[in-house]
Amino acid sequence: MPQPQILCENLSLGYEGETIVKDLSFAVEAGMYLCIVGENGAGKSTLMKTLLGLRAPLSGRVVYGDGLKKRDVGYLSQQTDVQRDFPASVREIVLSGCQGRMGLRPFYNRDEKETAERNMARMGVAELADRCYRDLSGGQQQRVLLARALCAAEKLLFLDEPVSGLDPTVTADMYRIIGELNQAGVTIIMITHDVAEALACATHILHLGSRFFFGTRDDYLREMRDAASEKEARTA
């Protein structure tokens, strides 16, 4: 059995005095496409921030394995107010994805500049390189942030609601790109509201909230079906 890239053991998450997720254990293996679904406030973003090491869990632990290091991880966060009117060119933003591996070196070297150009081309934003980020459409902005995440890492990507606020065509496009990245071997951990889409593309599902589920998509579908027929039987 391959060693998992991320292993969560008995994780409890929440804010002071209030636990929202209790005793969560699961493992993420290389090549997985894991969708985290659940109601608002079920702790999806909190879980992601904990996995990223941005906040400490109340108890339990997160272990990175399989040679995965902090600098192998990319992150596409939800947009903040600060970013919406930030004066920066697309190239400046994508390059900043390389920061993690720079240590104290003050300037980017040729390798990092090439990585940035390559990822901009991969995400189809190469011709926007000198444009200002805030002048772009929502879909273009997400592609830029995805290119930046790819500069940070090519092993594992965390995506927090990558399609929120995008129109249907752009959304489909975004899912296609993420799917292609997964095909190319990138492990994906994605938070989404869109359960239908999650079921269409994910290999594994993590359901937080009213009830807990972690397993493959097919098991999830079966359990959903069982739950539905059980409910039907009860009402009948």
Next chain:
Amino acid sequence: MTTSFEKLALYMDYPFVRYALIVGVLIALCSSLLGVTLVLRRFSFIGDGLSHVAFGALAVATVLQAANKMTVVLPLTLLAAVLLLKTGKNTVIKGDAAVAMISVTSLAFGYLLMNVFSTSPNVSGDVCGTLFGSTSILTLTKQEVTFSVLLSVVVMLLFVFFYQKIFAVTFDEDFARAVGVCAGRYNLMLAVIIAVIIVLAMNLVGSLLISAFVIFPALSAMRIFRTFLSVTVCAATLSILCALAGILASILAGTPVGATVVAMDAAAFLACCVAGRIKHGV
């Protein structure tokens, strides 16, 4: 016109005028560099808050009759800066409220202390001088000038050296931390630099007007330019030009130095608004 030039040429012969120009320009440059990241992070008022802390600290130093007031003012301002920038999302009192609270409190305490324990015959003169910048920029000693120059050079070097990191942390702190940048360390560094600049700038513009030094150049530059690098360069250039023009104008017209420089900054902001509208056709 020729008479003003002659007058200027005459003034330039005095070392105190040259000192004032050097120190003024350097402080303007440093504060504008940091202004870009502060404005973008919605910390425009931190300059204001910290300068009031510095005012309060100065009052404490005066009451204690400290031989060198800097030994009291600098540490207290540093402490306030670190505390204020640390107040992120998880504090009881949110960012802007914390800044406002610390700012008015230290202003009030400073004034109170100066009034109750004053040793000088002209309290309101002292207070006014500290708030709006006194003529102390024109009475700098050579030591003070050297000290200011050194500190400014250190600030500029740090800024250039950590420029890419400052950008990354300003644009998206969570992402930067997620990929392994020590965001906390750079925030602390920024807090320390800001405190140092504010203590330096108090001589020039006084407590009340420091904010203008920090925010105006950045805001003006953002009207016209759309990339981080061009905004930074433009802010620095504008700030230097305004400081030069302001100090020279104040010498010629006999107006208060700080207020004149700030007036220049405001004028530049208006000009940049117009230029931005023309350039971007809005």
